[in-house]
Amino acid sequence: MHFIQKTFRLKSFKRGFHLITKDIKNEIPELSNVSIGILHVFLHHTTASLTINENTDPTVREDFESHMNIMIPENAAYYKHQSEEPDNMPGHIKSSVMGVNLTIPVTNGKLNLGTWQGVYLCEHRNRAMTRKITLTLIGQ
Amino acid sequence: MHFIQKTFRLKSFKRGFHLITKDIKNEIPELSNVSIGILHVFLHHTTASLTINENTDPTVREDFESHMNIMIPENAAYYKHQSEEPDNMPGHIKSSVMGVNLTIPVTNGKLNLGTWQGVYLCEHRNRAMTRKITLTLIGQ
């Protein structure tokens, strides 16, 4: 039985959608000891998020940014939370639509993602900040 | 090794987004016995949801309600599911966009949320109902 937990900070990313699969794997080499399990990935923030999507073509990640900015716009007339910058309130909503927690199967010592799947850090703020992640590996 | 499961009902909330972090912690004092683990939070309903977001400013939660009502409106001409009240079908869609299951790391006897993170019960119906949650704590 393995219960392993690691907390780390990503480098700061600019606003947009960014692949972080390698950053996650690098932080938890103990994956290689687990034959069956799950890796829980948790982001400790409310204006960024995590998702799993296409891991190759950068235009997919650019289109995510374009579409999310239309689906959840800045400066909507009905926003009451105006005390912070215009990217703050839509950043909160985007974060909940994408989510801040993922769980990925672990099989034979590896993250068991699909061929085209990668983990994205979705940075919804203009000013780059480092973002904190906690990984919890549960397996045998 | 700990495997602890609790099912409880929240008090009924009015339509909107509501902080329930304390309700969850109160239901599972066994958190204090776990040094490394995860807490799984599951909502047994299809017109309410769970998310993690900003835990202080109530206008953030009001803006969630306003925006979700525009992004997923009532009385859309294309809705075929008209047998229930107008808040029913958008409530189903909102529930899936936000989700009904969360997993949160547990570290040194505590929920390991970010400084600004809290758990929201998102009530998408007008008529207040009590909502049922099952907590599953897995840890060592």
Add this chain to the structure above:
Amino acid sequence: MHFIQKTFRLKSFKRGFHLITKDIKNEIPELSNVSIGILHVFLHHTTASLTINENTDPTVREDFESHMNIMIPENAAYYKHQSEEPDNMPGHIKSSVMGVNLTIPVTNGKLNLGTWQGVYLCEHRNRAMTRKITLTLIGQ
């Protein structure tokens, strides 16, 4: 302690939202041996998704399809990812809005879903493909 993992392929579904609760249960009869636990359900694709919602009225699932097609349209002028069919890029975004991973409590040998809850496979592509799922059961 049980750590059980199964990978299987669904039959191919047409574009839309489809109940797969029974398919999941059939793949993992070991559920009956678990008194307390969780079942992790993971979809290995980036243009389909998983969600939990209403398990009876088929018009609910039709309305999901109609609404998602408006909220995340095909052929948006701002999409740069144009190398594939028009359902590809919105399929990626829909997949992340719904998500590809679910965790469901297991109680007394059964999936502990709400009375009205079922698991949906959300197929966002026009051409039917078989979709791969990995189930991980962790429990005692």
